[in-house]
Amino acid sequence: MSTSSTLQRAGIALVAGLTLATLPHAATATAADTATTATTSAAHKGSPWHxxxxxxxxxxxxxxxxxxxxxxxxxxxxxxxxxxxxxxxxxxxxxxxxxxxxxxxxxxxxxxxxxxxxxxxxxxxxxxxxxxxxxxxxxxxxxxxxxxxxxxxxxxxxxxxxxxxxxxxxxxxxxxxxxxxxxxxxxxxxxxxxxxxxxxxxxxxxxxxxVEVAGGAPARRDGIVTFGDSITDGVGSAANADNRYPDELAERFAAAGRPRSVLNHGIAGNQVTNDWSWAGEKGVKRFSEDVLSEPNVGTVIVLEGINDIGGSGAGVPGQPTPEVSVERLIAGHRALIRQAHAKGIKVVGATLTPIKGSFYDDAQKVNEAKRDAFNAWVRTSGAYDAVVDFDRVVRDPQDPDRILPAYDSKDHIHPNDAGYRAMAAALDLDEL
The missing domain is CATH 2.60.120 (Jelly Rolls)
Known part of the structure; x- marks a missing residue:
C-alpha cells in the first residue's frame, strides 16, 4: 500500500509541544507463560507479550x-x-x-x-x-x-x-x-x-x-489500540480481506520493516456515554477492561461519538438511547483521556467523519451541528496528545458534510476499503 504524504499533511495535526514518543523498554518477566485471569494493567509491566x-x-x-x-x-x-x-x-x-x-x-x-x-x-x-x-x-x-x-x-x-x-x-x-x-x-x-x-x-x-505473541519484537511499550465504534470495527469493508483502518495501519508498519502491535477495540454502534444492549457497554466503562488490559500498549487512537449524537433518533437499531449534548460527549472523552494518562498511555483524538445522507442525517441538521462543534473541540482544545483529522481525510471537498463518493460504502456514513486506506494513510508512523 502506498502512503500519501498529502493525506498525512492534511489528516494529522500534532498538538503544540507534544509528540507520540515511544516509551522505554519494559523489563522481561520471569514467569509469563502460566494461564492467568486477565487483569487491568496498562502495559502488564515486565511482560514480554505483545x-x-x-x-x-x-x-x-x-x-x-x-x-x-x-x-x-x-x-x-x-x-x-x-x-x-x-x-x-x-x-x-x-x-x-x-x-x-x-x-x-x-x-x-x-x-x-x-x-x-x-x-x-x-x-x-x-x-x-x-x-x-x-x-x-x-x-x-x-x-x-x-x-x-x-x-x-x-x-x-x-x-x-x-x-x-x-x-x-x-x-x-x-x-x-x-x-x-x-x-x-x-x-x-x-x-x-x-x-x-x-x-x-x-x-x-x-x-x-x-491472540498474543512473544519472542519476536523487543518487549517495549509500543503497542497501539484503536478504540471506537463501527468505523473502527470495519463496517463497510470487504469480508475476509482485513481492510479495516487498523488493519491498513498495521500493513503500513510492516511495509516499513517495523511491524507493530495494532489492536482493534471497536464495537459497531458503541457510544462513549450510554450503554446500548446490542452495542456494548459505554466507552468510559469498557475502556479500562478492553484497552488498559492489553500488554505493552503505548498509544490509543480514539474515534467515537457519532452514535452518542445520533442514537436518540428514530430508526436506529434497538431502543433509542438518551440524547447526548456536545458538553456531555466532551466530558466522556476527557474521562477516557484521564484513564489513559493515569497508565502512561498517549492518546490520539480523531474527528468524527461525515454523516450527510445517512440514517443519522436529520432534517433539522441538529446532529450535524453537534458533530461540527465536537470536531472543533477535538481540533482546538489541546485535550489530546495529538489529533488525526479523519473528517478532513474522507469528506467530499465539494460538499464537506458528505463522505467522498470514492470512499463511501454506499450508506453515506461508513467508509469502503479505499476510505479505510485513506484513514490509515493519514496517521504519521514516526509520530506513532
Missing part, C-alpha cells in the same frame, strides 16, 4: 440477524480465523466469559496457521494448555489467558483458533461484527487439518478476545 490480535466482547444479541450467541454451543467445535499484526515464536490466546450466565467449560483449544477457509496448514496444529491442563473453566464475568505455546508466526499472517465446547455453554460472549467467517462443527474436531467437518458458518467471533 497483542497480535484483539476484539472487544459483547453480550449475546442478534441486532443484524441470527447468530450463535443466544443459544450458545453444546458438543460443538468452533473454528475462528484472525490475522496477527506482529509476529513471534510463542503464542497464547485470551478467552472471555464476561457476559456468560454461568461457568464456561473449554474442553480443549488449538492454534494453527491458516490454510484456506476452515482448513489449517499441515504440521502447525498446537494444543493449548491452561495451567498445564488442556481444559479450563472460566467463571461468569471472567476471562483467561492460555499458557504460552511454541508457535512461530509472522506479522500479517493468519492464525486459526479452534475451541471444543463439549458441555452446554449457555448464551455466549461474542463480538457481533467480525468482517470474517467463523466455522462450526458437531463433535470434537479441534485437531482437524482439513475443514470438511465445519459445515456451518457465521460472521461473528465467540469467546475469543485476543
Amino acid at each position: 497483542g497480535g490480535w484483539a476484539t472487544s466482547p459483547q453480550m449475546p444479541s442478534a441486532p443484524f440477524g441470527p447468530n450463535w450467541s443466544q443459544s450458545g454451543f453444546a458438543n460443538h467445535t468452533v473454528r475462528q480465523v484472525v490475522r496477527v499484526t506482529t509476529g513471534g515464536a510463542k503464542a497464547r490466546i485470551e478467552l472471555s466469559n464476561r457476559y456468560g450466565t454461568g461457568p464456561l467449560r473449554i474442553t480443549g483449544a488449538t492454534v494453527a496457521l491458516t490454510d484456506k477457509g476452515a482448513s489449517v496448514k499441515a504440521g502447525t496444529v498446537r494444543h493449548l494448555t491452561f495451567g498445564k491442563g488442556r481444559s479450563v473453566t472460566i467463571p461468569a464475568g471472567g476471562s483467561v489467558r492460555s499458557d504460552g505455546a511454541p508457535f512461530t508466526v509472522r506479522a500479517l499472517e493468519s492464525v486459526t483458533v479452534t475451541l471444543y465446547l463439549a458441555e452446554p455453554t449457555g448464551p455466549a460472549t461474542f463480538h457481533t461484527f467480525s468482517s470474517a467467517t467463523s466455522y462450526r462443527a458437531d463433535g470434537d474436531h479441534r485437531a482437524d487439518r482439513d475443514g470438511a467437518a465445519f459445515t456451518e458458518s457465521g460472521d461473528s467471533w465467540y469467546f475469543l478476545t485476543g
Whole structure:
C-alpha cells in the first residue's frame, strides 16, 4: 500500500509541544507463560507479550440477524480465523466469559496457521494448555489467558483458533461484527487439518478476545489500540480481506520493516456515554477492561461519538438511547483521556467523519451541528496528545458534510476499503 504524504499533511495535526514518543523498554518477566485471569494493567509491566490480535466482547444479541450467541454451543467445535499484526515464536490466546450466565467449560483449544477457509496448514496444529491442563473453566464475568505455546508466526499472517465446547455453554460472549467467517462443527474436531467437518458458518467471533505473541519484537511499550465504534470495527469493508483502518495501519508498519502491535477495540454502534444492549457497554466503562488490559500498549487512537449524537433518533437499531449534548460527549472523552494518562498511555483524538445522507442525517441538521462543534473541540482544545483529522481525510471537498463518493460504502456514513486506506494513510508512523 502506498502512503500519501498529502493525506498525512492534511489528516494529522500534532498538538503544540507534544509528540507520540515511544516509551522505554519494559523489563522481561520471569514467569509469563502460566494461564492467568486477565487483569487491568496498562502495559502488564515486565511482560514480554505483545497483542497480535484483539476484539472487544459483547453480550449475546442478534441486532443484524441470527447468530450463535443466544443459544450458545453444546458438543460443538468452533473454528475462528484472525490475522496477527506482529509476529513471534510463542503464542497464547485470551478467552472471555464476561457476559456468560454461568461457568464456561473449554474442553480443549488449538492454534494453527491458516490454510484456506476452515482448513489449517499441515504440521502447525498446537494444543493449548491452561495451567498445564488442556481444559479450563472460566467463571461468569471472567476471562483467561492460555499458557504460552511454541508457535512461530509472522506479522500479517493468519492464525486459526479452534475451541471444543463439549458441555452446554449457555448464551455466549461474542463480538457481533467480525468482517470474517467463523466455522462450526458437531463433535470434537479441534485437531482437524482439513475443514470438511465445519459445515456451518457465521460472521461473528465467540469467546475469543485476543491472540498474543512473544519472542519476536523487543518487549517495549509500543503497542497501539484503536478504540471506537463501527468505523473502527470495519463496517463497510470487504469480508475476509482485513481492510479495516487498523488493519491498513498495521500493513503500513510492516511495509516499513517495523511491524507493530495494532489492536482493534471497536464495537459497531458503541457510544462513549450510554450503554446500548446490542452495542456494548459505554466507552468510559469498557475502556479500562478492553484497552488498559492489553500488554505493552503505548498509544490509543480514539474515534467515537457519532452514535452518542445520533442514537436518540428514530430508526436506529434497538431502543433509542438518551440524547447526548456536545458538553456531555466532551466530558466522556476527557474521562477516557484521564484513564489513559493515569497508565502512561498517549492518546490520539480523531474527528468524527461525515454523516450527510445517512440514517443519522436529520432534517433539522441538529446532529450535524453537534458533530461540527465536537470536531472543533477535538481540533482546538489541546485535550489530546495529538489529533488525526479523519473528517478532513474522507469528506467530499465539494460538499464537506458528505463522505467522498470514492470512499463511501454506499450508506453515506461508513467508509469502503479505499476510505479505510485513506484513514490509515493519514496517521504519521514516526509520530506513532
